Amino acid sequence: MAHFNQNFLDSIERDLPSHLSMEDFIAYSNKPLRLSIRVNTLKISSDNFIDLMTQKGWHFDPIPWCKDGFWVTLNQDIQLGNTIEHLQGLFYIQEASSMLPPTALFDVITNEGLQNASCDNIVLDMASAPGSKTTQIAALMHNQGLLVANEYSASRVKVLHANVARMGVANCALTHFDARVFGEYMFETFDSILLDAPCSGEGTIRKDPDALKNWDNNDAKGIVETQKALIESAFLALKVGGSLVYSTCALSRQENQDVCHHLRTLYGEAVEFVSLTELFPQAEKACTEEGFLHVWPQLYDSEGFFVAKIRKHVSVERQLPEPRKQKNFPFTPAKTKQVEELAQYFKESFSINLPEDAQVMVRDLEFWLFPTPVMPLIGKMRFQRIGIKLADALKKGYKVRHEAVLALSSPTRFELNDEQAKDFLMGRDISLQERVKPQGEVIVSYANNPLGVAKHLGNKLKNNLPRDLVKDKIALYQ
Numbered sequence: 001m002a003h004f005n006q007n008f009l010d011s012i013e014r015d016l017p018s019h020l021s022m023e024d025f026i027a028y029s030n031k032p033l034r035l036s037i038r039v040n041t042l043k044i045s046s047d048n049f050i051d052l053m054t055q056k057g058w059h060f061d062p063i064p065w066c067k068d069g070f071w072v073t074l075n076q077d078i079q080l081g082n083t084i085e086h087l088q089g090l091f092y093i094q095e096a097s098s099m100l101p102p103t104a105l106f107d108v109i110t111n112e113g114l115q116n117a118s119c120d121n122i123v124l125d126m127a128s129a130p131g132s133k134t135t136q137i138a139a140l141m142h143n144q145g146l147l148v149a150n151e152y153s154a155s156r157v158k159v160l161h162a163n164v165a166r167m168g169v170a171n172c173a174l175t176h177f178d179a180r181v182f183g184e185y186m187f188e189t190f191d192s193i194l195l196d197a198p199c200s201g202e203g204t205i206r207k208d209p210d211a212l213k214n215w216d217n218n219d220a221k222g223i224v225e226t227q228k229a230l231i232e233s234a235f236l237a238l239k240v241g242g243s244l245v246y247s248t249c250a251l252s253r254q255e256n257q258d259v260c261h262h263l264r265t266l267y268g269e270a271v272e273f274v275s276l277t278e279l280f281p282q283a284e285k286a287c288t289e290e291g292f293l294h295v296w297p298q299l300y301d302s303e304g305f306f307v308a309k310i311r312k313h314v315s316v317e318r319q320l321p322e323p324r325k326q327k328n329f330p331f332t333p334a335k336t337k338q339v340e341e342l343a344q345y346f347k348e349s350f351s352i353n354l355p356e357d358a359q360v361m362v363r364d365l366e367f368w369l370f371p372t373p374v375m376p377l378i379g380k381m382r383f384q385r386i387g388i389k390l391a392d393a394l395k396k397g398y399k400v401r402h403e404a405v406l407a408l409s410s411p412t413r414f415e416l417n418d419e420q421a422k423d424f425l426m427g428r429d430i431s432l433q434e435r436v437k438p439q440g441e442v443i444v445s446y447a448n449n450p451l452g453v454a455k456h457l458g459n460k461l462k463n464n465l466p467r468d469l470v471k472d473k474i475a476l477y478q
């Protein structure tokens with residue numbers, strides 16, 4: 001049972017539109033959330049995923065605003081986060097309304113052909129961790145272009161990276177800043193920006209019944225100042241003609257509409273509020289007079305959410321001079337011969353063709369694959385991690401990296417059954433029934449999707465899963 005206090009209820013009553021009732025708001029806030037997931041189309045199509053999981057007792061109901069999002073019901077009690085398919089990155093457990101902001105961001109571009117435009121699209125996700133929307137955006141970009149994913153909290157950057165790697169994202173560069181700096185360091189650089197702002201989180205009451213126990217209107221004041229500073233920074237970092245989506249899981253006007261109006265007050269006609277009335281069937285039920293989506297829990301039986309889309313019409317004045325370029329970047333482009341040798345190794349060992357539209361970079365003995373559009377941004381700000389690490393050079397040959405195998409698709413795999421896949425993810429070696437000729441490094445897979453790399457020794461597969469990914473529990477379907 002959710003814990004509300006009277007201050008909170010009074011504030012909701014003030015902001016709730018007249019066609020919605022307080023009784024419904026309270027009733028839905030007390031209802032458990034429906035389980036929802038998003039299929040990771042970087043690894044599997046939604047149709048194939050549905051086929052695969054229907055056999056395991058899943059039932060799918062489409063989420064109207066996300067073509068790869070589904071409410072799911074399972075016919076057994078299983079910890080989804082510990083299933084093999086989850087660890088393989090075939091899906092992300094994501095609340096349905098949290099799938100709205102990326103859909104809103106890319107809607108227009110999709111209609112006009114994102115596939116063509118995406119090769120040099122540069123997108124910023126300003127507050128990214130744990131990465132549900134980052135990985136959704138990467139899938140919408142088909143792993144092309146550049147996605148800069150920023151997160152201020154150091155511990156959350158680690159979680160963000162783990163999710164980006166698990167989902168096979170290759171077009172991402174991670175940064176770790178207070179996102180107020182983007183307007184200065186990356187002035188008018190990005191085609192699209194998502195600001196999924198830190199907020200008081202009132203919309204998440206269905207996940208956490210205690211979230212609002214000590215709610216106080218004054219708590220939001222500091223957050224609102226941050227939200228205003230962040231939206232200003234986002235607008236400065238946005239190219240002319242570009243789109244910005246501002247979202248929160250807060251319910252009050254203060255943290256939502258007022259923050260968007262603050263931007264319009266500052267920049268006037270340069271700011272267009274783009275109506276989201278037609279984003280999906282029945283979107284108008286949630287639309288405010290400005291065309292923002294204000295999702296109350298009872299509207300679509302989901303968490304509460306707010307989404308505003310803003311387009312930038314004209315250039316605005318820079319507030320601070322461009323900072324000096326930073327030097328001492330530790331990577332250099334690989335030489336042609338190095339690229340050829342590495343490409344040959346990937347081709348011969350795993351039948352993987354290295355993408356030609358990305359840049360192979362070297363740091364000491366490490367080989368990385370950077371998304372090409374990041375190159376002009378290097379030196380403008382410090383990146384925590386760019387693209388994917390491909391391989392380490394050894395005295396003789398290379399050693400492939402786990403994240404490369406998860407991000408680059410390969411037609412040749414060594415298929416494991418349920419128990420073997422479980423053992424592999426628990427860090428164990430796998431004995432083979434018959435002794436055969438050793439095959440060296442092989443990609444092991446489950447349901448035809450990669451799990452990682454093993455060394456085929458003839459009578460067993462030696463486990464090469466990175467230690468930090470080894471699990472002590474794997475959930476198998478009965």
Ligand SMILES: C[S@@+](CC[C@H](N)C(=O)[O-])C[C@H]1O[C@@H](n2cnc3c(N)ncnc32)[C@H](O)[C@@H]1O
Pocket residue numbers: 098126127128129130131132133134150151152153156177178179180196197198199226
């Ligand atoms: C609502 S959460 C983001 C959720 C994320 N977009 C997702 O979909 O998984 C807001 C995030 O903003 C981060 N944050 C807080 N203050 C920030 C700031 N000044 N700059 C950048 N990120 C910030 C928080 O640590 C938190 O991870």
